[in-house]
Amino acid sequence: MTNASTDASTNASSALDLSGVHFAYRRGAPDVITIPRFTLARGERVFLKGASGSGKSTLLGLIAGVLQPGAGSLHVLGTALTELSAPDRDRFRAAHLGVIFQMFNLLPYLPVGANVTLPCRFSAARAMAAQAAGGIEPEARRLLSRLGLDTTDVWDRRAAELSVGQQQRVAAARALIGGPGLILADEPTSALDADSRDSFIALLKDECEASGAALLFVSHDGGLADHFDRALDLSELNTASAAKAGAHP
Amino acid sequence: MSARSTILSLALRSIANRAGTALLTILTVAISVTLFLGVEKVRQGARASFENTISGVDLIVGARSSPVNLLLYSVFHIGDATNNITWDSYQGVASAPGVAWTVPVSLGDSHRGYRVVGTTPAYFEHYQYGDGRPVRFADGVPFEDLFGAVAGAEVARELGYEVGDEIIVAHGMGSVSFIEHDNNPFTLTGVLQPTGTPLDRSVFVGLEAIEAIHLDGATGAGTSLSAEALRARDLSPESITAFYVGLTSPVAALRLQRQVNTYPGEALQAVLPGVALAQLWSVVGAAERTLSAVAAFVVLVGLVSILTAILTSLNERRREMAILRALGARPHQIFVLLVAESALLALAGAVIGTGLTYGGLMIGAPLIEARFGLLLPGMVPGLYDLSIIALVTGAAAVLGLIPAWRAYRNSLADGMTVRL
Numbered sequence: 001m002t003n004a005s006t007d008a009s010t011n012a013s014s015a016l017d018l019s020g021v022h023f024a025y026r027r028g029a030p031d032v033i034t035i036p037r038f039t040l041a042r043g044e045r046v047f048l049k050g051a052s053g054s055g056k057s058t059l060l061g062l063i064a065g066v067l068q069p070g071a072g073s074l075h076v077l078g079t080a081l082t083e084l085s086a087p088d089r090d091r092f093r094a095a096h097l098g099v100i101f102q103m104f105n106l107l108p109y110l111p112v113g114a115n116v117t118l119p120c121r122f123s124a125a126r127a128m129a130a131q132a133a134g135g136i137e138p139e140a141r142r143l144l145s146r147l148g149l150d151t152t153d154v155w156d157r158r159a160a161e162l163s164v165g166q167q168q169r170v171a172a173a174r175a176l177i178g179g180p181g182l183i184l185a186d187e188p189t190s191a192l193d194a195d196s197r198d199s200f201i202a203l204l205k206d207e208c209e210a211s212g213a214a215l216l217f218v219s220h221d222g223g224l225a226d227h228f229d230r231a232l233d234l235s236e237l238n239t240a241s242a243a244k245a246g247a248h249p
Numbered sequence: 250m251s252a253r254s255t256i257l258s259l260a261l262r263s264i265a266n267r268a269g270t271a272l273l274t275i276l277t278v279a280i281s282v283t284l285f286l287g288v289e290k291v292r293q294g295a296r297a298s299f300e301n302t303i304s305g306v307d308l309i310v311g312a313r314s315s316p317v318n319l320l321l322y323s324v325f326h327i328g329d330a331t332n333n334i335t336w337d338s339y340q341g342v343a344s345a346p347g348v349a350w351t352v353p354v355s356l357g358d359s360h361r362g363y364r365v366v367g368t369t370p371a372y373f374e375h376y377q378y379g380d381g382r383p384v385r386f387a388d389g390v391p392f393e394d395l396f397g398a399v400a401g402a403e404v405a406r407e408l409g410y411e412v413g414d415e416i417i418v419a420h421g422m423g424s425v426s427f428i429e430h431d432n433n434p435f436t437l438t439g440v441l442q443p444t445g446t447p448l449d450r451s452v453f454v455g456l457e458a459i460e461a462i463h464l465d466g467a468t469g470a471g472t473s474l475s476a477e478a479l480r481a482r483d484l485s486p487e488s489i490t491a492f493y494v495g496l497t498s499p500v501a502a503l504r505l506q507r508q509v510n511t512y513p514g515e516a517l518q519a520v521l522p523g524v525a526l527a528q529l530w531s532v533v534g535a536a537e538r539t540l541s542a543v544a545a546f547v548v549l550v551g552l553v554s555i556l557t558a559i560l561t562s563l564n565e566r567r568r569e570m571a572i573l574r575a576l577g578a579r580p581h582q583i584f585v586l587l588v589a590e591s592a593l594l595a596l597a598g599a600v601i602g603t604g605l606t607y608g609g610l611m612i613g614a615p616l617i618e619a620r621f622g623l624l625l626p627g628m629v630p631g632l633y634d635l636s637i638i639a640l641v642t643g644a645a646a647v648l649g650l651i652p653a654w655r656a657y658r659n660s661l662a663d664g665m666t667v668r669l
Contacts, residue, residue, distance in 0.1 A: 064575070066574065086579075086580075087579055090574075090577050090578070090579045090580075091577065093575075093577045094576060094577020094578075095577070097577075099575040099576075101571075101572075101575070104568050104572075105572065106572070107259075107262075107569060107572060107573075108266065108569075109262045109263055109265065109266030110259075110262055118576055119576050119577070121255040122255065122576050122577040122578055123577055174576075
């Protein structure tokens with residue numbers, strides 16, 4: 001991303017830097033996102049508390065480059081997303097972001113191994129990084145076993161055959177492969193029981209630390225905040241009136 | 250591991266994941282393509298067979314009317330001649346330079362609804378059909394004796410005739426005739442093999458026999474003269490219905506045709522069988538084109554079933570699209586994914602359909618040929634079949650644009666999250 005502008009002093013060192021970001025789903029509709037300032041340092045692991053209707057999904061869409069803010073500056077890993085074209089944002093997301101959803105993260109018709117290595121097929125940068133780390137498949141197997149899965153058992157199994165807890169770990173391995181700079185986790189533990197939730201968060205944190213990735217962990221469950229370096233509340237971050245009123249598109 | 254091969258392999262995996270629906274869809278397309286190709290094959294066969302109903306004959310000569318009319322009664326035995334032509338005129342043309350052989354044809358009588366053709370044994374020697382295939386005898390020989398007869402394949406099959414059976418010839422047409430020349434029964438000397446031409450539905454007797462049974466008046470029971478007495482008589486007819494002409498060199502056909510058409514003694518007309526057959530086909534070919542159109546619509550129904558299958562799967566697959574988007578798939582790749590799925594289903598269906606068609610032909614064609622004398626063309630898949638496969642696949646890709654466009658819009662609106 002050499003053509004992306006970087007405000008050297010503030011943005012280059014941050015994983016995320018939002019400044020004066022506004023977003024509305026339609027022109028003239030009330031903003032669902034108004035964030036005066038939100039930053040995340042590289043390698044930092046932050047908990048963001050967000051109830052449903054707080055603009056959580058919208059914020060993640062903005063950071064991932066699927067949505068474009070109406071105003072403000074939005075830097076991810078030093079790149080101004082607002083200055084990229086839609087295909088370039090897709091390419092940027094493929095190369096630098098790992099995403100974990102609440103559930104149903106995996107393509108049900110692909111085996112586990114193919115699911116984990118999928119980002120390397122959409123991004124040459126991720127493929128090269130994984131190669132450099134010892135090869136795509138060894139790296140995928142390493143991440144799976146680091147996340148507590150028996151690779152000889154699960155590698156060739158269809159993703160749909162796994163338990164929800166196992167699926168989330170596979171999703172985490174997929175998000176981490178190829179060393180992306182930022183992991184976005186959207187309620188990844190809400191479908192898990194308490195024990196597997198805690199161990200999942202611990203493993204995810206450890207792996208982010210090991211790879212140097214920043215982690216933005218979003219959940220409505222404030223009780224998880226203790227696991228993280230820093231905790232924020234989206235309702236304080238987001239000053240948009242529509243979000244406060246609970247409006248959701 | 251290019252993006253394109255990734256999308257293609259994802260499309261294949263996704264189809265495999267919905268194997269049940271996918272198989273039904275493929276089967277629908279396969280059956281529709283089988284029907285279409287089958288109809289095409291029979292159509293081409295029927296057309297080729299029709300246009301080669303008579304070959305090896307350079308000119309057909311009859312009384313002046315329209316070329317199609319002459320063809321209809323002299324070859325297809327449909328309708329009646331406007332006029333007979335005199336034996337003298339026949340002899341005049343037969344002795345013209347360049348004429349290698351002639352075969353006279355005299356129509357007007359029937360046997361249980363089948364036309365009786367008065368002719369000479371040379372008929373079986375010169376009449377050819379299809380790709381210059383000669384007339385063959387399934388059993389027996391051409392008639393030699395005055396009251397010998399040869400039956401076409403269908404006549405023999407339908408009426409259960411064998412060589413040696415006696416038959417009665419009736420005056421005029423109709424399966425039940427009130428005027429039967431029953432004084433003079435004929436004896437079958439031969440049965441022809443199926444040809445897929447009007448020959449199958451004809452009975453052949455000698456020209457002299459036609460003359461003989463009408464000696465005591467055209468509508469009588471026949472002649473009371475004994476066979477011996479008849480054989481002693483000169484039974485050269487005064488007139489015949491038409492005759493076939495073979496030339497020493499086909500290039501003389503046009504010149505002789507002009508000579509016949511301007512024959513001074515009588516209003517004659519000569520037609521080139523190929524030209525007249527093509528004219529006739531342009532009339533009866535309408536049915537054939539209708540059949541094709543119906544078959545083409547069945548293929549369209551098959552393609553629409555692909556569209557239905559993919560469209561109904563779209564909602565449950567919004568999550569899949571969102572995952573792909575989160576992984577960095579571009580909206581246009583989602584678009585290509587769905588177009589590829591549609592095209593792959595159609596390709597599989599079309600290939601299987603072509604296989605079924607040729608498998609069916611391998612089994613069915615010998616039976617059809619034996620029963621109807623209809624030769625089906627091209628027993629090996631050719632360029633035509635490839636172009637049909639390509640066309641069906643292409644059409645499916647075009648139809649695939651509809652779900653692709655919807656998924657594209659969805660994936661733009663949904664982004665990485667699915668709001669169901």
